[in-house]
Every structure is written in C-alpha cells, then in structure tokens.
Amino acid sequence: MKISVFITSFNQKAFLIEAIESVLNQTLPPSQIIIVDDCSQDSSQELIAGYASRYSNLITPIYHKRNTGVAQARIDALKAVIGDYVTYVDGDDRYLPTKLEKEARLLQENPHAQIAFSNNYYMTADGIRTGIWADGETLPQGDVFCQTFARDFPRSSLFRMELVEYHAWRKVGFHDPDLHLYEDFDMRIRLTKRYLAVYCDEPLSEIRIHNAGLASSKASHHLTALDYIYRKNRPLLDELSISDRRDVQRKLGRWMAGIARRAAEQALQEGQCRRDSRGQALKYYLRCLKYQPSCFDYKLILKILLPHRAYRSSGKHLTALRRTDVRLRLDT
Numbered sequence: 001m002k003i004s005v006f007i008t009s010f011n012q013k014a015f016l017i018e019a020i021e022s023v024l025n026q027t028l029p030p031s032q033i034i035i036v037d038d039c040s041q042d043s044s045q046e047l048i049a050g051y052a053s054r055y056s057n058l059i060t061p062i063y064h065k066r067n068t069g070v071a072q073a074r075i076d077a078l079k080a081v082i083g084d085y086v087t088y089v090d091g092d093d094r095y096l097p098t099k100l101e102k103e104a105r106l107l108q109e110n111p112h113a114q115i116a117f118s119n120n121y122y123m124t125a126d127g128i129r130t131g132i133w134a135d136g137e138t139l140p141q142g143d144v145f146c147q148t149f150a151r152d153f154p155r156s157s158l159f160r161m162e163l164v165e166y167h168a169w170r171k172v173g174f175h176d177p178d179l180h181l182y183e184d185f186d187m188r189i190r191l192t193k194r195y196l197a198v199y200c201d202e203p204l205s206e207i208r209i210h211n212a213g214l215a216s217s218k219a220s221h222h223l224t225a226l227d228y229i230y231r232k233n234r235p236l237l238d239e240l241s242i243s244d245r246r247d248v249q250r251k252l253g254r255w256m257a258g259i260a261r262r263a264a265e266q267a268l269q270e271g272q273c274r275r276d277s278r279g280q281a282l283k284y285y286l287r288c289l290k291y292q293p294s295c296f297d298y299k300l301i302l303k304i305l306l307p308h309r310a311y312r313s314s315g316k317h318l319t320a321l322r323r324t325d326v327r328l329r330l331d332t
Helices: 013-024 044-054 070-079 099-109 145-150 166-172 183-194 219-237 242-269 277-291 298-305 308-331
Strands: 003-009 032-037 059-063 085-090 115-123 129-132 163-165 197-208
Touching: 003 013, 003 070, 003 099, 013 032, 013 044, 013 085, 032 044, 032 070, 044 059, 070 085, 070 183, 085 099, 085 166, 099 115, 099 163, 099 197, 145 183, 145 219, 145 242, 163 166, 166 183, 183 219, 219 242, 219 277, 242 277, 242 298, 277 298
Parallel strands: 003 032, 003 085, 032 059, 115 197
Antiparallel strands: 085 163, 115 129, 115 163
C-alpha cells in the first residue's frame, strides 16, 4: 500500500517540526510526504527546504509565492499525490506513531470501505493533552453521510486526518477554493455521499487548540461559509427519506443557530465602533430563529432593540417582576 501524506502550513514554524517528525516516525512509513507552505513569513520555507534536502526521495515541497488560503494549499497538495491512498496533517498537529499502520490495516480488512478515520486527542499550544474527541461514545461506520452533513459527531466536530483511497478523493473534486473556512466540511459531505467509512476507536493523532486556529475567526464569517456549504450541498439530501432529511436539517440547524447567536452577540459588542451594529445583530438573530425557531431569547432581543440605558432599566424591571412572580407562586 503506497500512502502519500500531505502537510499544509502557514506561519507555523514553531509547530511544523513536530508535524513533520510525527510523519517520519510512523511504524508504517509513507511513500511520499508533500509539504505545502502558503507563503509563510516566519522562515518555515527554510525549515521545509532543509527537510526536503535530507529526504529528497521522500519529501515533495511546494512553496506558494502568495498566500492563497488553506483550501488551495490542500488542492495543490492533492494534485501532487503519487500514492494509492492519501491522508494529511495540519502544520500545527501531529500523528501518533501507529496512525498510518492501523488505519491502513482497517482498509485492508474492510475492502468495501474507502475512508478510514480514528479517534484523536486535543492538546494545548504547548502540546499538553486536554481531552479526547470521542470519549466512550460509539461512532457510526459504513454510510456516514447523514451524520457528516448534520455534524452528528462528538462536539459537533467531524473526523480529521482520514486516510482515503486517492481515486475517491479525485472523483469528488478535492476542496472548494472559494472557501476559507470549513473547506474540509464541504469536502467530507461530498466524500461520504459516495463512499463508505471505517473507524478506529483508538486515538491516533493529536489536534492542537490555540488562538490562531479556526475558533479565532468571527462568528459571522463562520456563518457565511456554512450558509454557502448548505446551499451548495442541499441537493444531496433529496435522495434521503423525508424523516432522514428533516433529521439532518434539524441537527445542522441547531448547531448553526448557536453560531448565528454568537454572531449577533459579537455585533453588539462592536456597537461603539459601528452604527449599524444593532441592525447587524438583529439580522443574525433572525437567522438564528430561522435555523432553530425554539431558541427565542427575550434578553438578547431587548439588548438588540433597546438603547443601552433603556436595556439596563428594562433588565432591572424584568428582574423585579420575576422576583415578584416567585414570591406570588411561593405564597400560593
């Protein structure tokens, strides 16, 4: 089994050595390591060049002359693949030593499947483990399209660093270059629509959570990307039964409603800098209700509609009313 591994990186020199070394130290060595640097300004390219010089028959370096975004970096890496199977690791994450061996064995033992994914640890910027993705939960295997579209996995977070038959990845069309967030979500929706998956419950990789990651982006940017992904892939739900389609939409809507609510709250926090902040907040909150009509929040509505002083006054009044109501119920 010839396996290609690609690493994408942008200004991650502090972590990149760990990512590269974790691939080099696999018990099942890869046939190819592709490292794409997206025009870093932190000497990452010099680091990569050093590894490429030492492992000239193994490492394929790709250097972007301008920053194109992670989706294009992944596309360029996938175009350079020579292996029959391909997986990846982001420049700030790392593999455990048996990652490739155990996922490759899963695919060999389950020839009906084209995707293998495994559990993973979470770690701090300093590399200290803080938790595990699937902690005692049983995850789906086989046809996981509905769960993937609905993000019906632990923490509403999808599997990562999956090992995939390369021909399958080519057929679904790689990543969408128009996406700067959730490009992997969009790709996995298309991938699981056509191909089956197997799962290893053992954690085989470590994902680093830090301020430079996806969570640092504004909630409104997340919402824009997710709306685009839903509209783009909505036709893929048409082949499902009505109950399955509604279940996917309900679960995805609940998750997106939380993001829309955060976008509304962030817009209010920008109120001192933007005159239209309350209008933006209202727009995001109405989208929150669209995704999940049951999430009505009178406090947030008042905060959006009333000036700050009036909101504080109304808040005190509502608190007094609630206390009176409690006393009345206790008296009866």
